Amino acid sequence: METPYSDTVMDHFMNPRNVGEIENADGIGTVGNPACGDIMQMFIKIENEIIVEAKFKTFGCGAAIASSSMATELIKGKSIHEALKFTNEAVTKALGGLPKVKRHCSVLAEQALRRALANYYQTKGLPFPTELKTDDELEEDHE
Numbered sequence: 001m002e003t004p005y006s007d008t009v010m011d012h013f014m015n016p017r018n019v020g021e022i023e024n025a026d027g028i029g030t031v032g033n034p035a036c037g038d039i040m041q042m043f044i045k046i047e048n049e050i051i052v053e054a055k056f057k058t059f060g061c062g063a064a065i066a067s068s069s070m071a072t073e074l075i076k077g078k079s080i081h082e083a084l085k086f087t088n089e090a091v092t093k094a095l096g097g098l099p100k101v102k103r104h105c106s107v108l109a110e111q112a113l114r115r116a117l118a119n120y121y122q123t124k125g126l127p128f129p130t131e132l133k134t135d136d137e138l139e140e141d142h143e
Contacts, residue, residue: 004099005062005063005066005098005099006095006096006097007096008066008070008094008095008096009062009063009066009095009096009097009098010062010066012065012066012069012070012095013062013063013065013066013069016065016066016068016069017069017072017073018054018055018056018069018072018073018076019055019056019057019069020055020056020057021043021055021057022043022044022045022053022054022055024045025043025044025045025116026044026045026046026120026123026124027043027044027046027116027117027118027119027120027123028041028042028043028044028115028116028119029041029042029111029112029113029114029115029116029117029118029119030042030112030115031108031111031112031115032108033104033108035104036060036061036104037059037060038058038059038060038061038064038104038105038108039058039059039060040056040057040058040059040060040064040068040108040109040111040112041056041057041058041112042054042055042056042068042071042072042109042112042113042115042116043055043056043116044075044113044116044117044120046080046120049079049080049081050077050078050079050080051075051076051077051078051079051080051083052076052077053076054071054072054075054076055072056068056069056071056072056112060105060108061102061105063098063099063102063105064105064108066095066105067088067091067095067098067105067106067108067109068108068109068112070091070094070095070109071086071091071106071109071110071112071113073094074086074090074091074094075113080117080120083113083117084117084129086110086113086114087110088103088106088107088109088110089106091106091109091110092106
């Protein structure tokens with residue numbers, strides 16, 4: 001059967017990586033898209049400013065699950081400063097592309113990570129990085 005999804009998208013949908021929660025996570029980010037019903041939650045564990053573990057829980061379509069899975073794979077081992085530069089385009093590219101109507105799934109992955117990072121900064125009492133875009137700015141960038 002012909003599908004609009006790459007083999008990589010299908011692999012991450014059928015065999016998602018890093019599913020679940022991190023107990024005592026350093027950052028948790030939750031986002032949802034009321035238009036499509038996707039809900040994504042990302043958990044990060046940080047040691048010495050490096051993301052040593054990332055997990056997710058997603059309720060949504062195959063593209064949302066694949067985007068969450070790929071995002072967690074891409075950020076593990078990265079510094080929090082590198083993670084601040086993480087974009088939905090990186091997820092889409094690593095997945096081998098997404099149909100235009102499903103690109104919002106990669107945006108959700110970016111938003112979930114940014115919220116997890118914001119949660120980390122907030123709970124540590126650290127100044128909020130100015131390069132951390134708001135959800136509204138992310139939506140405008142990716143419309």
